[in-house]
Amino acid sequence: MEPYLQLCRTIMENGTDKGDRTGTGTRSTFGHQMRFNLEDGFPLLTTKKTAFRLIVSELLWFLKGDTNVRTLMQENNRIWDEWAFEKWAASPEYDGPDMTDFGRRAASDPAFKWTLDEEMEKFRGRILSDDGFARKYGDLGPVYGRQWRSWPDGKGGTIDQIKNVIDSIQNNPDSRRHIVSAWNPAEVEDMALPPCHTLFQFYVANGKLSCQLYQRSADVFLGVPFNIASYALLTHLIARETGLEPGEFIHTLGDAHIYSNHFDQVTEQLTRTPRPLPELVIEAPAKSIFDLETGDIRVEGYDPHPKIKAPIAV
Template identity: 60%
Template sequence: MKKHPEYAYLDLMKHLLDHGIQKGDRTGTGTLSTFGYQMRFNLQEGFPLLTTKRVPMKLIASELLWFLKGDTKLRYLLENNNHIWDEWGFKKWVESPDYDGVDMTDFGRRSLVDEAFNEEYQLELKHYQELVLTDDAFSDTYGDLGNVYGKQWRFWEGADGEVYDQIQYIIDEIKRNPDSRRLLCNAWNISELHTQALPPCHYSFQFYVVDGKLSCLFNMRSNDVFLGLPFNIASYALLTHLIAHECGLEVGELVYSGADVHLYSNHVEQARKQLTREPRAFPTIRLNQEKTSIFDFELDDIELIGYDPHPGIKAPVAV
């Protein structure tokens, strides 16, 4: 019997538990890490949204649409009830001279171990979210994450002073010359890293066309396997579907290439729990065929069909 495609991911998690090297990290949490790992998913076999725990597709889709808009401000995400970037914007605010509330030093870790502090943190975070949504000046200052993915994908500023739309270039080039080996987008703009709330983890991706099918390889310098990687896999699968749709192609393979691939030490028990579960059939994705440009897509134009996962497993985010 053919092995379920989700085992590509589950086998990586097991590898980290069995063979990962204990390593320190920027957040002070500690990880089990390996260097250099690749996975492949045949997108003809279903949409690779994990089934051994529920993964919120609407968050993945709204984040990708945010990237494709070239947006870098949290307001669009908050309007779509997407909070996956909140902590990085919140950190920018509470570490600024303009913040005069309760001390939020190391709020990610402290909120997990101190119930009284967590109540204060949640109140401050809610206040921050409300300010981003309602106060334009505050949103421009503390709701902007800097020149993150959307800026680099759609508005890369070259040394020549020109602004380049890397996504539009890829689409145009696929239509013009599908055999091109230059169907590549790079988010790692070293001159702008200092402006970013979080430097790109998935820093580049490349497309490949053969037999009328579009495949994608994406590269990650650093990868939180339990929380982040399920989002990354589904996001690049969706991006491949969207670009294939605009270019009149079928989907092919999704290839993941990770450098520092790690499991945070406070995700170990959650990972063990997930590994006890049997994968279920992958869902499929349906796109609004009336939309011809990926830049016109909204959440309602993307439909997930047949998703029947195991329950979600909560784990803390390392900020």
């Protein structure tokens, strides 16, 4: 995982301090590329523990075309909860404590953090128990799963980009059009969070499948380790579906930034020595990519350093 650690060093040592949408502040660089040879092991960060199960359940959520956090909550995956809660807390139906700018306030005010956690648990409970509430406040809008599996074609129908790219790889492997886009300008304003990982392209050579992702915005400490593992896993899954071996994952970043309230955590992480990468294991050989469940996918030999906590910027 040296390419990732080098990115952290580059930003901390040479990045530009900037403001941002969340009001937190960042240090960033623009235009950076990392390459991971998937034959060298599965690129799951070892300098801090990274929750692989959450990565798996989120990716399968995308692949099923789902956009409602209820599905993730049922798997005890909370990584999208803040964006759904933000929608609820801003609605006229919400009558609880003021949650304006809750992400930043919670990072500096322990009493408010306790109140936020209490309100968040109430919200999760309603999402899981109330079908109507879940439909209204659990849906994140036309985010990744919608664009990947049901991109509106402008003619009243939809385009299944994932099925199309699998078919393209199988039947025309040398094509330069093995592309899936999540950035739909007509629907960006309706999304809880405009897609950060905006477009990816596959490439076939010598019986191996490689993938390059373009990510417009990259939260380097919290988000990027997830993104690396998620798209490495996607490359493995698409390779499995098309009868190829996994090749490389290439990660191209636009605005690569470290939030100012993550500086201490990044500094701590850079003092740690990377450990050997784990191996990916995919069970259920008869299942298609669309039928896999979280329990079918695991890593072996993962021995990371302890987790480093940091607040999320919403």
